[in-house]
Each structure stands twice: as structure tokens, then as C-alpha cells.
Amino acid sequence: MEQILANGVYLGSQYAMIALGLTLIFALMNVLNFAHGQMYVIGGFVTYTFYGQWGVPFVLALVMSCVTLAILGALIERYLFAPVIKGPAREESTMLLAAGIAFFLDAVILLVFGEKQSGVPKIVDGVFNYDFRLIMPYDRILICVLAILSIVAFIGLMQYTKTGRALRALAQDRTAAQLMGVNVDRYSMIGFALGAMLAGLVGGLLVTITGVNLGMGGATSIKAFMMVMIGGAGVISGAIWDGIILGFMEAIGLALLYQYGDITYLLIFVSLMIFLAIRPQGLMGKPWG
Amino acid sequence: MFGFTSKQLARVGIFLFMIFIGVPLIVGATGRWDFYFTLTSVALLAIASAGVWLTFYIGRINIGQGAFALIGAYVSAILVVKAGWSFWISLPAAGLFAAVVAILIGLPILRLRGVYFAMITLVLTQVVTLTALALPITNGARGISNIPLPSGISVFGIPILPDFAAMENTKLAFYYTACILMIITYAALYRLVNSRLGHLCRSMQQNEELASSIGVNISYIRIVIFAISSFFGGIGGAMFGSIAQSVYPSSFQVADSVNFMLNCFLGGLGYVFGPMLGTLVLYFGWDLLFEFGKYQMLIYSTILIVIIRFLPNGLLSIRFGKGGDK
Numbered sequence: 114m115e116q117i118l119a120n121g122v123y124l125g126s127q128y129a130m131i132a133l134g135l136t137l138i139f140a141l142m143n144v145l146n147f148a149h150g151q152m153y154v155i156g157g158f159v160t161y162t163f164y165g166q167w168g169v170p171f172v173l174a175l176v177m178s179c180v181t182l183a184i185l186g187a188l189i190e191r192y193l194f195a196p197v198i199k200g201p202a203r204e205e206s207t208m209l210l211a212a213g214i215a216f217f218l219d220a221v222i223l224l225v226f227g228e229k230q231s232g233v234p235k236i237v238d239g240v241f242n243y244d245f246r247l248i249m250p251y252d253r254i255l256i257c258v259l260a261i262l263s264i265v266a267f268i269g270l271m272q273y274t275k276t277g278r279a280l281r282a283l284a285q286d287r288t289a290a291q292l293m294g295v296n297v298d299r300y301s302m303i304g305f306a307l308g309a310m311l312a313g314l315v316g317g318l319l320v321t322i323t324g325v326n327l328g329m330g331g332a333t334s335i336k337a338f339m340m341v342m343i344g345g346a347g348v349i350s351g352a353i354w355d356g357i358i359l360g361f362m363e364a365i366g367l368a369l370l371y372q373y374g375d376i377t378y379l380l381i382f383v384s385l386m387i388f389l390a391i392r393p394q395g396l397m398g399k400p401w402g
Numbered sequence: 403m404f405g406f407t408s409k410q411l412a413r414v415g416i417f418l419f420m421i422f423i424g425v426p427l428i429v430g431a432t433g434r435w436d437f438y439f440t441l442t443s444v445a446l447l448a449i450a451s452a453g454v455w456l457t458f459y460i461g462r463i464n465i466g467q468g469a470f471a472l473i474g475a476y477v478s479a480i481l482v483v484k485a486g487w488s489f490w491i492s493l494p495a496a497g498l499f500a501a502v503v504a505i506l507i508g509l510p511i512l513r514l515r516g517v518y519f520a521m522i523t524l525v526l527t528q529v530v531t532l533t534a535l536a537l538p539i540t541n542g543a544r545g546i547s548n549i550p551l552p553s554g555i556s557v558f559g560i561p562i563l564p565d566f567a568a569m570e571n572t573k574l575a576f577y578y579t580a581c582i583l584m585i586i587t588y589a590a591l592y593r594l595v596n597s598r599l600g601h602l603c604r605s606m607q608q609n610e611e612l613a614s615s616i617g618v619n620i621s622y623i624r625i626v627i628f629a630i631s632s633f634f635g636g637i638g639g640a641m642f643g644s645i646a647q648s649v650y651p652s653s654f655q656v657a658d659s660v661n662f663m664l665n666c667f668l669g670g671l672g673y674v675f676g677p678m679l680g681t682l683v684l685y686f687g688w689d690l691l692f693e694f695g696k697y698q699m700l701i702y703s704t705i706l707i708v709i710i711r712f713l714p715n716g717l718l719s720i721r722f723g724k725g726g727d728k
Binding site: 139143145147193196197200205206208209210212213214216217219220221223224331335338339341342376378379382383385386387389390393394 | 458463507510511513514517518520521522524525526528529532533536656657660663664667668671696697699700702703704706707710711714
């Protein structure tokens, strides 16, 4: 039981971080970022290159992941999404653009980093063992703590800084924010960069445990979409809650149904569909986003 | 004739001539027999894309067509392999089964809109793949292989369809079958769009509340449309399984669902024949870029992004000039 709870917290904190980035981008620009999983993979590969191959300290490698993704996110927003959103076309074209970018990033990852599964050496050795009831390697605990710290830092940023206030205003009502003197273009770019950065950070953190490979991108995107839906698209607190909920569901499901393999995910998906049929706007969302 | 102008009739005539006589002549002249397989795939994917286009027509972004294509492929394969049905009966059965599933799933999820509907249909693709892995009848990850080729049909001793297994050139036969199916699909789609139902769909695309307030039964129409859309998906998938002679849970994945959506967008959502052109361009483009080896994906996705950036209303908007940025 303790083990399941610990696994739940561990998975939940990671998922919450992935969902946060996606939901931030969605709240700000009404863009469903299909490329989120690919950004996560790039973050993982950057940390792998710096920490695993060049021997740079882990924290520095994480920072490099964040910086790379923030720049990438800013460029994508500035030169691809912003003109398409401003254009006269229907809003679905942003979704198409996001899918195109996902393909593009996949191709880039394939060319630059190859398709092999890549892992890095452990950052801390040893296993935390409490009476054989709760067994958790120290590096997992460290990653979990780092993830929770990043989430707290992110919430602090959103709540108590000028940038955060501007971003929240944008998410609530774009036009009103503009009328109040918020530089919409600039903060859209910052918001997108921030969302991409979060994806990169999770990728960098998780590369130490699960490693990273090209195929992870798509699967991560689907999980992130699910979490965003459970919590209600574009709601920050919802994203954290549903990350934790999904983490616990997966931990419990894998513990109870491990002999059936993939059936856990099937059950999670099906229960999600039933949940959404009853409450289409998610846990905390406004109806119809 | 039937309200068509002679110009339209001439165009349809040229199109049919190209498909049934032009292409075999070109293939025969150049000796590129692999083009048959490519074009057959294009025709079948275009059928499934037509379904996605139809759900766009009522204002829903459908990224779940891969799910129904997979359902269709499995239903047909199981009926042929395990129940010993003729493929030609299993084909409509697969379509109908997909439509029934669509009605059951559509009842709750069609209440969702916009991004929410898009995301849940995406999840649906994943659900069907996982179900196929978990159920015993689908053989899990091993899938169903060695599906026999379609057998012949004869009514009162007169052969209507020849036995595919006895033919020496199945590629050509499959090509013709797929093209005929595609033409029927698009004719039906054209008819539907220009019918009373099509007008009602357009009213829903613009504003569901308004349509509902003037007496359009929106919940009934969206279920009907979603069922027809999934029927197309099921037919396309079943035919695909028959040509590949095998079905696996990975035959249609999330990426395929996304591709169906891309086909529609790229061809142009405002035109009935948009998805056909979009499928042709995307699939053929992908095939032609094979020459570039490992840069294939990079070039392909760059072209895709450029098209979306500069032609947001689809390829057909060049021809018709109906784009917004005149």
C-alpha cells in the first residue's frame, strides 16, 4: 500500500509537470500543442548529451534543456503560431500546424540524436528501503522532489510576479488584457516558451530514470492530452490535480492488474471517456473551454 | 443532366478516364508496377478521409478515424478467417459494425465540441488499439495474418466478381476495386452535401444553438453524420486489411488518425473533393520523397508546415481563389 502511494506521488508529480506546460499553452493561445511530447523528448536528449556524453554536471545539463526548449518554443510561437493565429483562416489550422511541427521535430530528433534508446548514469546510487514495505531508489526520490519544487516555483511565478499576472490575464480574456495594456504578442511568446521549457525540464529529469527514445514523444502527448481533459483544458490547478490523479490511477492499476499488461491503460482511457461524457468540461474547466 | 453543367460532366468524365484507362496505360508504359499499390492505398485512405471531412462538415474535428478503420479491418478479417464469410459480404458488415460503434460512442461524446472532441477522438484511437491488444478474438499483438484473398461471387451461375486468388494480376484488380469504392464514396458524399441534410449540416457548422432554435434536430443529425463517417472509415480499413492480407493492432494508430485529419485540411475543408486531393498529394509526396533517404521526414514536414503557413484554406483554394487572404 505504501509502495503504491509512493509510486502514485512519483508518477503524479511528473505527469503534473507535463500537463502544466500543455495547459499553459492551451490557456494562452487556444492551441492544442501536438508537439508537446516531442519537446519533452528533445529536453531528454539535450540533458543526455550534456550530462551523459560530455560529463557536464546534471543541474547544468537541466538548465541547458530548459534554455534550449525555451528558445525553441519562443521561435515556434513567433514565426509559426503567431502569424497563423492572426491570419484569417479557421482556428483548426493551428491544430494542423501543431501536428506538422510534431512531425518536423520528430525528424530533427531522428537526424540529430538517432533512434536508439539512450540512458545516462544514475545521479545518486542506493535504494531507500523502509522495512521492505516501501522501496524506492534514491534517484527517483530526488527527481520527484525536484519535480514538486519546479511545480511550486511555477505556481509562485504565476501568482506573484508581473509576468505571471500578465499571463493569467491573457488566459482569462485576451481582449480585456490587451485593453489593460498587456503586450499580448510579447506575453504569448513568453507563455509558449515557458510551456515548452516545462516540457524540456521534465524530459531532462526523466532521462535519468527511464532514458529517452524517439518513440516516447507521441505516447507522452496522448497522456498529456488526457490529463488536460480530466482537469479541464486551460486551468492550471486542474492540470496539477489531474496529473496526480492519473499518476495514482496508473500506480494502482499497475499494482493490481500487472498480470494483464496493458489493460490498465485501457481502463484508464475508458473511464476517462465515461467521465467526460458526464462532465464534458473536466474537473475545473468552464463549459466549452 | 441531373442538374450538372456540361463542363462538370466533362471534368468527371476526364477524371474517370484517367483513373480507369489513363493510369493503367501509364503504368504499363513506364513499368512502375508499384504505383498500383500506392494508388490503391491512396484510394482507400481517401475513403476514410472522406469520413473525417464529413465530421468537419458539422463542425467537429475528428482525429478518431483510425479507430474505425481498425475496427473495420478487424471485423472483416474475423468474419472471413473465423466465420468463413465471403469478403464481399464482410465488407459492408465491417462498415455497419463501425457505424453501430460510432452511434454508441457518439451519443455521449458528440456533446463535446472543438478541442475537447478532437482530444477525445484521439484517445479513442488509442482505446481501440489497446482493446485489439487485449481481446482474445483479435489475437493480441500477433494480429490476424494469412487472410485469404477475396473470393468470387456469382448469381445464378453468372460470375459477377472474379475470384481474386485465381487471378494472376491481383494488383490491378485491387486497384480497380479501390477506385470504384472511392468513386461511390465521393458520389455519395457529393449527393449528401447537396441534399437537405447537407444544408442542415452547414447550418450546424456555423452555429449549433441557432440551428437548434429554428428546429433542426442537431443531436439526431450529428449522430447520423458521425455514423456515416465511421462507415466510410470501416470500409476503408476492411479493404486495406484485405489487400495487406493481415491486420495488427498497429495497422491504424494515432499517427494514421492525425494523417486522415491532415489529408482533409490540406485538400481544403470547403470542397467535397478536397480530401481526395489531400490524400493523393500527401501520400504521393511521401512516396516521392523516399529518394531523399533519411531526410524524407524532414523535407515532408517542412513542406507541410509551409503549406499550412501560406495556404491555410487548403490546396484547392489556389484553384478556386476562395481563400481568406486575397
